[in-house]
Structure formats: C-alpha cells, structure tokens
Amino acid sequence: MRTPSPLVYLVDDDPSVLRAVKRLLTAGGFDTKAYSDPALFLAEHNPATPGCILLDMALPGLSGIDVQSKLAATAHRQPVIFISGENNVPATITALKGGAVDFLLKPFDETVLLAAVRAAIARDAVTREEEAEAGDIAARLAGLTPRERAVFARVIAGRLNKQIAADLQIVEKTVKVHRARVMKKMGARSLAELVRLAYKYGLVDKEVASGT
Amino acid sequence: MRLTLEAIESLQAVPDAIARLLRLIPLVAMLAAAITPAAFAMESLASAPLLLAAWHMTSGTFLLIFIIVAGLTYLVLKFHREVESRRYAERAAHDSRDQIEISVAAANLGLWDWDPVTDTVWTSDHCRTMLGLTGGTTMPREKFLDCLQGEERALAEARMKEAMITGRQCEAEYSLLQPDGSTQWIASRATPRSRRGGKPDHLLGVLMDITSRKQAEQEAVEQRKQLTHLTRVSVLGALSGALAHELNQPLTAILSNAQAARRMLSHKRYDISEIRQILEDIMADNMRAGDIISHLRSLLRKDELARRPVDMNQLIDGVLAFSKSDLVLKGVRVTKDFCTDCAMIEGDPVQLQQVLLNLFVNAGEAMNQMPMSEKSLHIVTEKTRAGHLRVSVTDTGEGISDSNLQFLFEPFHTTKALGLGLGLPICNWIIMAHGGQLFAQGNPGGGATFSFDLPLPIEVANEDTESSRVFG
Structure with a gap:
C-alpha cells in the first residue's frame, strides 16, 4: 500500500504570518496547506492524510483549543503543534492535556519549527503504522471461527490444552487442531508471539472476557 | 491718615x-x-x-x-x-x-493704601509681616514693591497704575521667594478710592496668603497626573500579554520570511520574484511592528491635555485593532454601529484612547465567566438630541449591581481581585476635562453599558443627522 506524502496543515489568522511560515515550510521541504479561517480548515481537513497540524492559539471565532477539541472527535487525526505569541501557562496546559505534541512560542526559529514538524510527522507515521497493524490484526481475528476464538482466548490466558479441552468439553486432540489453525490465521510463529500480538492490541481482556 | x-x-x-x-x-x-x-x-x-x-x-x-x-x-x-x-x-x-x-488680622489679611501724590504706601502690621518688610507704617512705594522680583514687580507696578486710571478693581497672584528658598503665594485685591468724590486718588489693597491653597492645587494636579500614569501602566500591564502577541506576529513573519528566503537562495534554482515578494513582506511587517511600538509609547506618555480634531470612529477602530488579540483570546464578538458625520470632535486622542481601552478591557473582563457564544461587545457612536456625540460600549457580562453603581466612579473602589479602582475615576476625569460626562448602567437583559457624551462643534451639533447612520 503506497502512503501519500505527508502534508502540513497551517492555521493562523494573521495573513502575513501565514504566508511567511508557509514559505518557510515549503522551503524546508514540506507540502503545506494554509488556512486563515479555522472553520474552513475544519471543513476541508482530511484526517486520513498523514502529516501534522500547526495551530495558532488566538484565532477569531474558534480558539486554537476549540479547534483541537473538535479534531479530537475525528479518527486518525494528525498530531497538533501549537504556535502562540503569548506564553500563557493555563492555555499551554490545556493544549498539552488535549494531546498537543509541541508548543512553539512566536517568533520561532526555522530549526525549531522544522524539527518540531519533522518529529510530529514521524510520530504520525508511527501511529498510522501501528493503527494499520492493529487493523490488520483485528481483520485476522475476525477470520477465526467461534470455536477457534474460544481456544485463542484460553491459550493467551495461559491455560493448558488439557484444561481447554475440559473447559470446552472436547478432546485434547481437537484443541491442538484449533490451536494450530489459530496460530496460522493470526500469523504467529510461536505462543510468545501470539501473546505479544494479543497484548499489544489490547485483545487479552476482551477475548478472555468473551471466551470464559 | x-x-x-x-x-x-x-x-x-x-x-x-x-x-x-x-x-x-x-x-x-x-x-x-x-x-x-x-x-x-x-x-x-x-x-x-x-x-x-x-x-x-x-x-x-x-x-x-x-x-x-x-x-x-x-x-x-x-x-x-x-x-x-x-x-x-x-x-x-x-x-x-x-x-x-x-x-x-483674624482672616490673615494684610492691608495697604497707596497715595500716588506722595507715592507712599501705608501698610498694616500684618501686611508688613506677610511681605517681610521692616520699618514704619508708611514707606515709599519703591520699598513696598521690593518684596517682588523682576517680571512680577513690573507687572504689579503696571497693574497699580492701570487701576488708578481705569478706576477698576484689580486682582492678581504673586509668588514671593522666601529667605529659606521656599515660595510664598500672595493674592492681592486692590480697589481705587476717592476721598473727595470724583476721580480716584488712592488705591486700597488687601493681601491674602494663599500658599497652602496653591500647594494643594499643585499637589492635586501632580497626583492626578501620577494616577493617570499609574492606570495607564496598569491597563497596559493587563494587556501586556496581548501586546506581546501583537508585536510577535510581525516578528514571526519577518523571521520566517527571512529564513525561507535564505533556504530558497541555497538551492540552485530559485524564483527571483518570490524573493522580491518576501523582501516586500518583510518591510511591511517591519513597519507594522514600528507602528505598534509607537502606539504603545504614545499611550505611556505623561502628557498634558492636547486638543486636536479627532475622528471618534477612527479612534475606536484603532483601539479595537490594538486590543484585538485580547478580545479574540477571550472569544468576544465585536459589533459596531457608527454615525458617519457626527464623529469629529475636539480632544486629546491619546487620553480618549485610554478611556476607550479601559472600557473595552473592563467589558472583556466582565464577560470572563460567560460562555463564548454569549460574549459580545457592541460599540455605538451617535448624536444625542442635545447635540453631543455619544459613545456607548455595551457588553453582555455580569452587569453592575446597584450597590456598585453608586461607587463606580469613586477612586479605589474595585470589584476586581487585582484592580486598583482607578480606571473608571480616571476615565471620568478625562471625559470631564473634555467637557463631557461618563455614565454607566446595568442593562435589563444582563450586561452593562458605559457611555460618554462629548460636545460636538456647533455647526455639527445643530445639523439633523437622523439619516446619516451606517451599520457596521
């Protein structure tokens, strides 16, 4: 699957700042889309595009924090870097609690800006990769039969084949067959790998709960 | 005699x-x-x-x-x-x-009587004590006037002669330099009198020591100047965050533009027109930063009242632009309703800006607890029936309680945790110094309206301006 090149969304109500920072980001090698109106940005913003969002704190109508909380409702959202002319501690705390990855104080140097954007994009890429993997695992899990799921849940809970056979009132040999299929369908080469996958994507509690 | x-x-x-x-x-x-x-x-x-x-x-x-x-x-x-x-x-x-x-003697007055024929002055005991004169009751006028220096002496001499010629009472104030270096202020009232009827033939004078009154006046003026300065500083202190933001915008744009241009130039191929545009933008932002600084400086100056033609609508727009970040940060919606041909008045633009700034900041603070959708600031300029320009600033904040309404313009009365209680009294002084009046009222639907009336030039005051309103 080919991933589209990362895009930097820039939102600032000051046209002069908007133009200058867009130039700098472009010269720094980033595709940039600039918005002076936060409402227009929210309407046009595509959460599926990898990249990051540079958001000014003081925006007319909707504040930067408002925009951030509206973005939070969408899936696959890009990391938000706040830019602000004011060293406002409460606003900074709110922004960071809301998941902002960085907070740049205007006027900022190109190295600071570009490094922050680069880090945010890298972080976004990692998140997207993990999300993709999680989606993949979920798809694999969906391919299991109900019986296989029941066996899977007990395997990762650490129960022995004999115990599972007793639980499900089937013979141990059948358990072994199911177990081999689960390993194959989930793409795990060892029990350890299966458990790791289950833990990583939070399947343990869910499956154990549904299986028992 | x-x-x-x-x-x-x-x-x-x-x-x-x-x-x-x-x-x-x-x-x-x-x-x-x-x-x-x-x-x-x-x-x-x-x-x-x-x-x-x-x-x-x-x-x-x-x-x-x-x-x-x-x-x-x-x-x-x-x-x-x-x-x-x-x-x-x-x-x-x-x-x-x-x-x-x-x-x-009880009223602390000194008496003197000048006879122009003999050119001698009779003085009461208290009069001689006040002026620091020695000798007998009657003395040559030259000696009597020795208590005054330079210009004041010449003025006193001229006034005495004039009073004798015109026959009119004359009043004046003189400053006397005391041996200890301090200044004593004397008010003099001289009345030409006639002993035989007809033309006045002697000048009867009363002296009063007004040093303490003068000192109190000077102190009051000085105190008011200091207080005005103090609130300007405190208002600006409250706005300093927004101000820094305002100044940071052009600085951010300048730095980013310059660094973008440097990056572009380091590539082999670049667009020269883009570089030129960047330089233009840098110059424009530099001017913008300069304007913000000069505006700040003009607000901080400790000036006397200057009277110049002032366009109130422009003044309001200027102050709004200046406090924009503060209002935007608070999420206040600003609406205007301006009268187009009744906004020209005579006044001190800086002091009037200070009043507007204070009213806008107060309105913004009054709406702190309101949800953002309900924060609005409405500014109206209009001509009153009495031929004044009225500026009204209406907010949708907490309003004013009746108990606060009566103390609103009293110095050191404040409802703010960090307030000095001087903002509104100083606004009131400024408006009064412009021949106007500042009012406040709580609105029935919540919020408050602060308004002030300023006299319009006579020709504008007499015009009918009902049809000249615009909505903005």
Missing part, C-alpha cells in the same frame, strides 16, 4: 449746620406773626393807658428781642445736639475700625 480724613469731614459738617439753621428762619417769622395779633387783642382789654402806651412803644422791640432769644436758644441746642451726634459717630467709627482690624 484716617484722622485727617475725619477732620475734613467735620469741617464740611459746619457749613452744613448753618444751612439747616437758615432754613429755620421762616418758621420763626411765622411764630412772630402769630404772636402779634394776640398782643393787639390784649391792648383792647387793657384799662391802664400808660401801660398801654408802654406796650405800644415797646411791643416791636419786645418782639424783636423775643425772636433773637428764641433763635439763639435754638442755635445752642442745635449745636449741642450736633456735637453729641458727631461724638457718637466718632465712637462708632472707632469701634468699627477696631472690629475691622480684628477681623482683618
């Missing part, structure tokens, strides 16, 4: 008494005419011819003697009464002079 005056007056009184006496002669003659027929009646009754003859012979003489005796008696009595009343008047005059001297 007073004694000679009285002597002249009593001399004038003697011919007066004689004239009154002469008026009595017809009365005496009438009396004599009444007595004569009575004498003739007696004659017809008399039996002794000798006696009758004697009566006939002497009746004319007798009548004459009677008239003379009666006249003399009247004259003596009249003279006695005249002397008595003069004595009484003298005593009364003496009493009233005592009373005047006591009250003059």
Whole structure:
C-alpha cells in the first residue's frame, strides 16, 4: 500500500504570518496547506492524510483549543503543534492535556519549527503504522471461527490444552487442531508471539472476557 | 491718615449746620406773626393807658428781642445736639475700625493704601509681616514693591497704575521667594478710592496668603497626573500579554520570511520574484511592528491635555485593532454601529484612547465567566438630541449591581481581585476635562453599558443627522 506524502496543515489568522511560515515550510521541504479561517480548515481537513497540524492559539471565532477539541472527535487525526505569541501557562496546559505534541512560542526559529514538524510527522507515521497493524490484526481475528476464538482466548490466558479441552468439553486432540489453525490465521510463529500480538492490541481482556 | 480724613469731614459738617439753621428762619417769622395779633387783642382789654402806651412803644422791640432769644436758644441746642451726634459717630467709627482690624488680622489679611501724590504706601502690621518688610507704617512705594522680583514687580507696578486710571478693581497672584528658598503665594485685591468724590486718588489693597491653597492645587494636579500614569501602566500591564502577541506576529513573519528566503537562495534554482515578494513582506511587517511600538509609547506618555480634531470612529477602530488579540483570546464578538458625520470632535486622542481601552478591557473582563457564544461587545457612536456625540460600549457580562453603581466612579473602589479602582475615576476625569460626562448602567437583559457624551462643534451639533447612520 503506497502512503501519500505527508502534508502540513497551517492555521493562523494573521495573513502575513501565514504566508511567511508557509514559505518557510515549503522551503524546508514540506507540502503545506494554509488556512486563515479555522472553520474552513475544519471543513476541508482530511484526517486520513498523514502529516501534522500547526495551530495558532488566538484565532477569531474558534480558539486554537476549540479547534483541537473538535479534531479530537475525528479518527486518525494528525498530531497538533501549537504556535502562540503569548506564553500563557493555563492555555499551554490545556493544549498539552488535549494531546498537543509541541508548543512553539512566536517568533520561532526555522530549526525549531522544522524539527518540531519533522518529529510530529514521524510520530504520525508511527501511529498510522501501528493503527494499520492493529487493523490488520483485528481483520485476522475476525477470520477465526467461534470455536477457534474460544481456544485463542484460553491459550493467551495461559491455560493448558488439557484444561481447554475440559473447559470446552472436547478432546485434547481437537484443541491442538484449533490451536494450530489459530496460530496460522493470526500469523504467529510461536505462543510468545501470539501473546505479544494479543497484548499489544489490547485483545487479552476482551477475548478472555468473551471466551470464559 | 484716617484722622485727617475725619477732620475734613467735620469741617464740611459746619457749613452744613448753618444751612439747616437758615432754613429755620421762616418758621420763626411765622411764630412772630402769630404772636402779634394776640398782643393787639390784649391792648383792647387793657384799662391802664400808660401801660398801654408802654406796650405800644415797646411791643416791636419786645418782639424783636423775643425772636433773637428764641433763635439763639435754638442755635445752642442745635449745636449741642450736633456735637453729641458727631461724638457718637466718632465712637462708632472707632469701634468699627477696631472690629475691622480684628477681623482683618483674624482672616490673615494684610492691608495697604497707596497715595500716588506722595507715592507712599501705608501698610498694616500684618501686611508688613506677610511681605517681610521692616520699618514704619508708611514707606515709599519703591520699598513696598521690593518684596517682588523682576517680571512680577513690573507687572504689579503696571497693574497699580492701570487701576488708578481705569478706576477698576484689580486682582492678581504673586509668588514671593522666601529667605529659606521656599515660595510664598500672595493674592492681592486692590480697589481705587476717592476721598473727595470724583476721580480716584488712592488705591486700597488687601493681601491674602494663599500658599497652602496653591500647594494643594499643585499637589492635586501632580497626583492626578501620577494616577493617570499609574492606570495607564496598569491597563497596559493587563494587556501586556496581548501586546506581546501583537508585536510577535510581525516578528514571526519577518523571521520566517527571512529564513525561507535564505533556504530558497541555497538551492540552485530559485524564483527571483518570490524573493522580491518576501523582501516586500518583510518591510511591511517591519513597519507594522514600528507602528505598534509607537502606539504603545504614545499611550505611556505623561502628557498634558492636547486638543486636536479627532475622528471618534477612527479612534475606536484603532483601539479595537490594538486590543484585538485580547478580545479574540477571550472569544468576544465585536459589533459596531457608527454615525458617519457626527464623529469629529475636539480632544486629546491619546487620553480618549485610554478611556476607550479601559472600557473595552473592563467589558472583556466582565464577560470572563460567560460562555463564548454569549460574549459580545457592541460599540455605538451617535448624536444625542442635545447635540453631543455619544459613545456607548455595551457588553453582555455580569452587569453592575446597584450597590456598585453608586461607587463606580469613586477612586479605589474595585470589584476586581487585582484592580486598583482607578480606571473608571480616571476615565471620568478625562471625559470631564473634555467637557463631557461618563455614565454607566446595568442593562435589563444582563450586561452593562458605559457611555460618554462629548460636545460636538456647533455647526455639527445643530445639523439633523437622523439619516446619516451606517451599520457596521
């Protein structure tokens, strides 16, 4: 699957700042889309595009924090870097609690800006990769039969084949067959790998709960 | 001097008494005419011819003697009464002079009296003490004026002469340099008087020490200046965050533009027109930063009241632009309703900006607790029926409680945790200094309206401006 090149969304109500920072980001090698109106940005913003969002704190109508909380409702959202002319501690705390990855104080140097954007994009890429993997695992899990799921849940809970056979009132040999299929369908080469996958994507509690 | 005056007056009184006496002669003659027929009646009754003859012979003489005796008696009595009343008047005059001297000394007043003929000045004891003069009661005018220096001395001399010529009272204030280096202030009121009636022939003056009043006035002016300065600083302190933001915008744009251009130039191929545009943008932002700084400086100056033609609408827009970040950060929606041809007034733009800034900041703070959708600031300029320009600032904040309304313009009364309680009193002083008035009211639907009226130029005040409103 080919991933589209990362895009930097820039939102600032000051046209002069908007133009200058867009130039700098472009010269720094980033595709940039600039918005002076936060409402227009929210309407046009595509959460599926990898990249990051540079958001000014003081925006007319909707504040930067408002925009951030509206973005939070969408899936696959890009990391938000706040830019602000004011060293406002409460606003900074709110922004960071809301998941902002960085907070740049205007006027900022190109190295600071570009490094922050680069880090945010890298972080976004990692998140997207993990999300993709999680989606993949979920798809694999969906391919299991109900019986296989029941066996899977007990395997990762650490129960022995004999115990599972007793639980499900089937013979141990059948358990072994199911177990081999689960390993194959989930793409795990060892029990350890299966458990790791289950833990990583939070399947343990869910499956154990549904299986028992 | 007073004694000679009285002597002249009593001399004038003697011919007066004689004239009154002469008026009595017809009365005496009438009396004599009444007595004569009575004498003739007696004659017809008399039996002794000798006696009758004697009566006939002497009746004319007798009548004459009677008239003379009666006249003399009247004259003596009249003279006695005249002397008595003069004595009484003298005593009364003496009493009233005592009373005047006591009250003059008690009121801390000094008296002087200039006689231009002899060019001498009579001075009261207290007058000499006040002016630091030594010597007797009467002195040459030169010596009297020695208490004043340079220009003030020349002015005093000119004023004295003018008062004598015009006959009008003159009032003036003089500063006297004390031996200890301090300044004493004296108010003088001189009245030209005439002793004989007609043209004034001497100048009677009263001096009052007004040093403490002058000092209090100067202190009040100084204090007000300091307080005005103080609130400007405190208002700006409250706005400093927003201000930094305002200044940071052009600085951010300049830095980013310059660094973008440097990056572009490091590539082999670049667009020269783009670089040129960047330089243009940098210059524009530099000017913008400069404007913000000069605006800040003008707000911080400790100026006297300057009067210039001011467009109130422009002034409001300027202050709004200046406090934009603050209002935007708070999420306040700003609406305007401006009158187009009644906004020109005479005033000090900086001080009026200060008033507007204060009202906007207050309105913003009053709406702190409101949800963002309900924060709005409405600014109206309009012409009142009385021909004033009215500026109203309405917010949708907490409003004003009745208990606060009466203290609103009192210094040091504040509802803010960090407030000095000086913002509104100073706004009020500024508006009053412009010949206007500041009002406040709580609105029935919540929020408050602060408005002030300023006098419009007469020709605008008389025009009908009902049709000239625009909505913005």
